[in-house]
Amino acid sequence: xxxxxxxxxxxxxxxxxxxxxxxxxxxxxxxxxxxxxxxxxxxxxxxxxxxxxxxxxxxxxxxxxxxxxxxxxxxxxxxxxxxxxxxxxxxxxxxxxxxxxxxxxxxxxxxxxxxxxxxxxxxxxxxxxxxxxxxxxxxxxxxxxxxxxxxxxxxxxxxxxxxxxxxxxxxxxxxxxxxxxxxxxxxxxxxxxxxxxxxxxxxx
Numbered sequence: 553x554x555x556x557x558x559x560x561x562x563x564x565x566x567x568x569x570x571x572x573x574x575x576x577x578x579x580x581x582x583x584x585x586x587x588x589x590x591x592x593x594x595x596x597x598x599x600x601x602x603x604x605x606x607x608x609x610x611x612x613x614x615x616x617x618x619x620x621x622x623x624x625x626x627x628x629x630x631x632x633x634x635x636x637x638x639x640x641x642x643x644x645x646x647x648x649x650x651x652x653x654x655x656x657x658x659x660x661x662x663x664x665x666x667x668x669x670x671x672x673x674x675x676x677x678x679x680x681x682x683x684x685x686x687x688x689x690x691x692x693x694x695x696x697x698x699x700x701x702x703x704x705x706x707x708x709x710x711x712x713x714x715x716x717x718x719x720x721x722x723x724x725x726x727x728x729x730x731x732x733x734x735x736x737x738x739x740x741x742x743x744x745x746x747x748x749x750x751x752x753x754x755x756x
Contacts, residue, residue, distance in 0.1 A: 566661030566737035568652065571603050575610040580751050581657035584612070586739070588713055589651040596646050597623075604642060604653035611657075628660060628717035643714045647743060656746055662748040664707040669742065674702045682709055683723040700744070707746035708734045715748040 568584045569576040576583035586605045589596035601621050604648070609616040619633040621642065631640045641660040645652050647667055654663035671677070678687050686705045693701045712730055713720060721727065733752035737745050 553564060566735040566742055566745065568609075568737065568739060568745065571607055574609055578657055580653075580748070582654070582661065582749060582751070583607075584654045584663065584745070584747065585756065586651055587653070589646065589649060589652050591649045593646060596649075596651050597644070598610055600644050600646070600651040600653050602653065603651075604644070607658050608642075608655055611655075619624070625631060626717070626719045628662075643711075644713075645710075645745070648742065652740070654751055656751070658751065660715050660717075660749070662713065663713040663745065664710035664714065664744055665739075665745045666703050666707050666710075667742055668703050668738075670699055674698070675682060675707070678702060680722050681720070683728055683750065684727075703744045704736055704746065708736065708748070711746045711748035720731065 558754055562643045563649045566584070567579070571585040571587050576585060585603060587600055589599040605619045605621060607618045608656040609619050614634065618634045621630065622630045625681045629642050629644070631638050639659055641656040641711060643654045643661050643663040645663050647665045650665070652665050652715055654661045678690055682705050687750055690698065690705065710720065711734055712732055715732065716730055732747050732750060735752055739745055
């Protein structure tokens with residue numbers, strides 16, 4: 553787990569647990585696991601869901617077979633424990649053979665992962681999807697930090713959308729109204745992860 557420079561935006565601690573590994577210790581009901589997965593997305597989805605079931609089972613002290621994760625495109629995944637629908641929230645994200653699962657024992661959560669690398673025409677992408685406020689912030693960001701600042705803004709945006717179970721859409725006043733607390737961290741291999749959850753304290 554790494555820390556991002558404070559000039560890159562509001563930063564708070566975010567711990568990512570390698571899996572398989574020690575049982576994650578939830579913080580306010582939240583924990584994130586990282587898994588090396590296939591670069592093929594269908595296989596990666598299968599692998600991270602199996603890992604999420606195993607990690608959650610370890611946290612809850614139940615058998616992994618008692619946990620089911622139902623995923624419907626355009627909706628947040630739903631978790632069933634021992635046949636009962638639960639309020640436990642989860643979210644998944646993938647980037648080139650590396651996948652994360654964020655789990656919130658107390659409700660919804662959203663997570664997104666992206667590599668920090670040059671992005672063609674990111675200004676137009678920011679204008680279409682991130683809105684005027686983010687564009688204004690990026691415009692005054694030093695040129696050397698543009699790529700990192702954009703990746704931070706993008707992953708936070710996607711994490712918020714995933715929290716609400718909403719598919720990616722161009723910026724609108726309705727999308728802007730969904731804003732909520734996020735945490736971000738810089739992981740190995742130039743990966744940035746952002747997590748969105750109502751329980752996060754934006755003052756920390």
